[in-house]
Amino acid sequence: QVQLQESGPGLVKPSQTLSLTCTVSGGSISSGGYYWSWIRQHPGKGLEWIGYIYYSGSTYYNPSLKSRVTISVDTSKNQFSLKLSSVTAADTAVYYCARVSGITIFGVVTGWFDPWGQGTLVTVSS
């Protein structure tokens, strides 16, 4: 079955760029049919969708984060990545990657998330 694993630095300095990678195993990103997403969870808080990408490179971002987010895909490595720029302490969170069973409603790509990676804690601090 498909498994996802996040990797990247656990500590990022304020104003710098957070970079994470999700490696997919047990299935190919380029086979299509699914989007691939990043979601975060602030400590002790709820879940926030960040964005998702299709194997073709089409991306969709949360409007509240759009100006700082870039999601990219590397089908040769079966990976997709997140970059979040100009981070502050408010970006401290557990970051999850997940597969999206996507549908299109009124031109908006959306869907539910399954499976998820185990998550990685990123702390923004000097």
Added chain:
Amino acid sequence: AIRMTQSPSSFSASTGDRVTITCRASQGISSYLAWYQQKPGKAPKLLIYAASTLQSGVPSRFSGSGSGTDFTLTISCLQSEDFATYYCQQYYSYPSFGGGTKVEIK
């Protein structure tokens, strides 16, 4: 953005209880709703999508219902492994999650 509100935010229950968690959307979302279970230190796990479709491998004691703005997740007979936090998520528009409902041991 569509706001999802869950109630209660937490409650205590006993093994064997029938429990119901409510999720309300700020606008109609048809049946475009999913439910997740999250245990401490773990990633969320999909339980239900399309408001009432049980994800493969999820025990049948879990069920979902609702349409439009009001939804419920029911656990018919609470087991020890069900003590966790539950989240609803709409996918009528860009995804958004409810604030969570923590089910604690009484």
